[in-house]
């Protein structure tokens with residue numbers, strides 16, 4: 545007798561019956577950029593199909609995403625001015641704060657997540673304050689806390705610290721609780737690698753560091769045990785959800801973190817992963833939509849519950865049969 549696995553691949557109906565992993569619009573979180581002083585929107589050249597939005601335009605975009613079944617957005621801000629400490633990041637009239645309020649006013653049910661980090665707001669482009677030429681951990685914590693509180697005041701449902709300072713989840717949780725924001729959740733970028741795949745994002749968010757790199761705070765791509773340590777620390781410090789970033793080159797890490805965590809696990813399919821697919825698609829070298837769906841599925845199969853992805857809208861269109 546021959547064992548014949550192909551029997552279960554014979555028809556579409558049978559394949560559907562035995563399918564182990566599924567992807568839904570509900571798994572997707574759309575990253576959006578909001579920029580001060582814009583009229584409507586401007587394209588991000590290194591990320592075809594992505595834009596920097598004005599506050600009004602971001603509300604319209606969020607409405608479209610919501611109508612497609614996407615439950616959440618994560619916001620990144622490009623402020624009116626940058627300085628050494630990133631002070632526009634915790635201004636109550638800051639660009640992200642205004643976008644959060646506007647989206648919540650128009651779409652109260654949509655989950656609004658904010659990226660909490662200083663790199664888009666500092667004139668040197670690092671994710672923390674510089675003391676004696678180095679990114680100072682504990683001085684940065686105070687500023688991240690201010691930013692998280694200000695986002696919460698604007699109406700954010702979830703704050704997402706992405707800076708990779710030590711102790712930030714405990715610091716943010718404590719501060720939110722003491723300001724009566726006990727209902728604001730924390731999605732921790734717990735495992736974030738110092739990756740070359742962030743290139744297009746830094747272009748989109750104008751956040752490339754002026755000197756040096758982020759290797760003294762983001763993780764070394766060679767390390768896996770350290771990822772488990774980082775994930776465990778953030779679970780212990782009170783994160784509600786944790787994230788691995790980037791996604792595709794770190795599917796093994798997603799799987800390993802999944803195995804030690806009881807929290808919802810997110811993965812960030814980052815700008816470089818998006819840009820590669822778009823570039824090859826434009827050249828006619830791959831079928832972009834099929835590659836997109838296979839990529840997203842692989843991230844779920846690895847163990848992620850949620851995917852932050854610039855493909856959110858396009859994938860939701862495919863999933864809902866409303867292809868644009």
Ligand code: PBG
Pocket residue numbers: 659660661662663664706707741742743744745746758813814815816
């Ligand atoms: C830092 C931050 C970065 C991304 C999300 N939050 C960039 C970085 O660490 O340089 C990258 C996301 C992407 O590449 O899509 N605030």
